[in-house]
Amino acid sequence: MTHFHTTLKAGAVALVAAAPLAVATPVVAQQYPDPGETLDWTIAFGPGGGNDIMARTIVEIINTYDLYPGDIALENRAGGSGAVGWGHLYGQSGSGYGISTTSGSFVTTPLQADTPWDPTDFTPVALLATDDLVLVVNGSSEIQNIDEFISYAQENPVTIAGTGTVNVDFIVPTLFAEAAGFEFEYVSFNSMADQTTALLSESVDAMVGNPGEILGLIDSGDLRALVYSGSSTPEALGDVPTMGDVGHDIGVSMPRGLILPPDAPEEAQQFWIETMQQVVETPEWAEYIATNTLTPTVLYGEEFREFLDRTQTGFGEVLRSVGAIQ
C-alpha cells in the first residue's frame, strides 16, 4: 500500500518536471529526428519471415553504425497478409516516427481485400532490393536448360507450380510464357514447402520460387535451375541466365523497401533517404542480399512510389485478365 502510494507520488513529480520541457518541444521538433521520440517500427508479418529478417537486419545495421539517435521499438504486427501492420502505419498519417518495411503483399493485399490504403498512399523512402524468382525442374528431368524447356513447352503442355495466385509466382511465369511463346497450366500451392514437395514427387513439370529456400536442393542436384527473373543472377545460382539474357525480359519484381506513414514530414523522408544510402553501402547489407538471394535494386523517394504504382498496375492487369480479381 505504502509502496504503491510512493510510486504515484514519484509519477506526479515526473509529470510536473516534464511540464516545462513540453513547452520547449516545438523548437526541438523542427529538427528530425528528435532523440526523445521513440521510432515505432512496424513489421507487418510474424518473426522469422522474409519481411521480419529484412527489418531486423536494417535495424541492426542502424544500431551498429549509430545512424539513428533515438530508441527504435520493433514490433511484429502480423495479420491479414500485412493488412494489420500497414494499416497501423497508415493510422499514423502525418507522423515521421512510424516506419515499416515492404514486401510482395504490400502490393497484392490491397488488390485482394478492401484495405483502406494503397501502396502509393505512403511516404516512400527507398526501394532496397527485389525478390526475384528462379524457374526449376526436377533434377531427374531430361530438360537441361531454358532453351530446351521453352522448346519442350511449345510442343507439350507443361505444368508450373507456384505459391498462391494473386502473387508474383503466378504473374512471372505468365508474362514469361507470353514472351517466349508457350502455354502452361499454373498449379497453385499454399507454401513453398508444398510446391517443392510436388516437384520432388514429379507431380508437376516445373516451379518458380525464391532461390533462398531451395538452394540446398539445387546444390545437391535434386532440382535444376533454368532461368532467373531478376536483372542479375545471384552468385549462389552460378551461371543460370536471367530472363533478359534469353531475350524475354518481363520487368516484374516484388519490392523490398522502406516506407513512412502517409504525408510524413519532408525532413523525415529526407533523413531516411540519406540513412538508407549509408545502410546499403555496408558489408552487412551486402551479406544480407547474398544470403537471401535478393537482387539489389535501389530507388529513392518519388521514384520508389512510381515503381510501386507501376508494379501494382501491372499486377492488376494480369490478374484481372485471368479473372483472379475484379
Added chain:
Amino acid sequence: MDIFSDLFMGLSIAITPINLVYLLIGAMVGMIVGVIPGFGPSAGLAILLPVTFGMDPIGAIMMLAAIYYGAMYGGTITSILINTPGESATVASTFDGFPLAKKGRAGPALVMQAVASFVGGTVGVILITILAPMFSQVSRSFGPPEYFLLACMGLLTLIVMIGSSWKLGVISALIGLALGTVGVDLETGQGRYTFGSAELIGGIYFIPIAIGLFGLGELFYAFWSGLHNTGSGSIVQYSKEQRFWPTAQDFISTKWTMVRGSVLGFVVGVIPGAGATIASLMAYSTERSLSKHPERFGKGEMAGLVAPETANNAASSGAMIPLLTLGIPGSASTAVLLAAFMLWGLRPGPLFMSQNPELAWGLIASMYLGNMVLLAISIFAIPLFVQIIKVPYRILGPAVVVICALGTFSVHASFIETYLMFAAGIVGFFMRRFGFSPAALVLALVLGPLAEEALRQTMTISRGSFAIFVQRPASLWIIGITIALLVFLPILGRIGSRAANTEKAGG
C-alpha cells in the same frame, strides 16, 4: 553405417553444460507455450527466434527444437483438465482425457500422457536415427494426388468419430467442411465468403474454433447444468483417496497402443504438411476401431488418450526428417526452424546432414535428452496442475474464458478470430446439448480444405483424368492401405467384440 559414432559425436556436443541449459530453457518454454490455449509452438518459436541472433547455432537449435516438441507435452494438460486443447495437435486428447479427469482420474491421465509423450517422442527420435534416409524417400514421394488420398483416408475416420447419432455427426462434419471453404480460393485467387476482410483471406483458422467448441462449449454446458451453484462444485471430481499414479493395468492395457501410435504418428509426421494434428486424430480413430471396447471411447478410456499423445509426439519427431534431409518444413513450427537455419547462414537441403554433421547429430542427440527432461518436468509439474481441478467452478470458469480469449488473440492479434472463438463456444454448447459431434466438425475443418485443394491441383496436373490416382506408386500404396483398413478393421472389430462377449459369457 556408423550411426552410433555419429550419435555419440552428437551427444558429446549436446551434453556440454551451456547446451544443457539451453535445452532446459527450451523444454520449459515449450511446456508453457503448450499449456496456454491457442498459443502454440510456432508462435513460441517465432517470438524466441530473435533472441537466438548471435547465439551459438547448436545451442540455439537445441533450444528451439525443444520448444517445438515440448509444446506437445504441455498442450495436453489443459486438454485433460479443462477440455481446452493447448494447441492443435492436442485436440484429440480432449476426447478421452477430459472424461478421465471427470471420472476423478486426472492424476493418472496426466502421468500417462507424459509417459505416452515420452514414448512417442523417443520412438520418433530412434526412427530418425536409424531410418532418416529411408523416410526421406517417403517425404519426396508425396504430391497432390497422394495428399488428396491421405485427406480422404482421414475423412473416412469420421465414421468412427461421429459418435452415437450418425445424422447429427454428418451435419457436424458438413458444418466443418462449409467453414473450410472460407478464404481466398487457392486456384483462382478469388475471395470466398471473406466479405472484403483481410483477416479472412487465409481462411478460418482451426485453433479458435477448436478452443471455442471444446473449451468454452464445455464451460457453458457446465454453467447451464448449474454447476456454479453447487457450493464447492468443481468441473471435475476430486477426492483425496483417489490415486495419483496410474495403475499397472493402465500401462498393460495401452502398451500396444503406444507402439501403434508412435509408428503411425511418425509416418504421418514424415509427410510434409500432414503433421501432428492429423496424426493424432488418425491415431485416435484407428485405436477406437481396433479396440475391444469401442463403446468406452469418449467416456474416459486410457487408450483413447494414449493413442493421440504418442502419435503427436512421434509426428513432431517425424517432421524433422523432411526438414533435415530435404530442407522442406512440414509444419508452421518447422518453418520457423528452417528460417533459423537460414538466419545462421546454413543451407538446408539433402546435403545438410553431411555438410553439418555436428549440428544435425547434435540436434538429434539433444532430442533424446530433451524428451527425458520433459518427462521429468511433467512428472514434477503434474501435482501442481492437478490443483487446478480443486478450484471451484465459479472461479475457474471465468478464468478459463479469459485464458481462451487471450490465447486466441495472442496467435494473430486478430479480433475476428477472437469473436469466432466465442461464437464457436456458443455453437459448441448447443452441439454438446443436442448430441452433435464437435470432433467431426474440427476434423472436417482441418481435412476439408486439404482435400479440396489437393484434388483441384491433381485435376489441373492430370487435365481432368482420374487415372492419375492409379498411375503413381505412392498413390497405389495409399489406396491399398485404405482398402485394407476398410476391409480388415470391421473384421477385427467383430472378432474383438466376439472375444469380449465370450469373456463376458465366461465370467
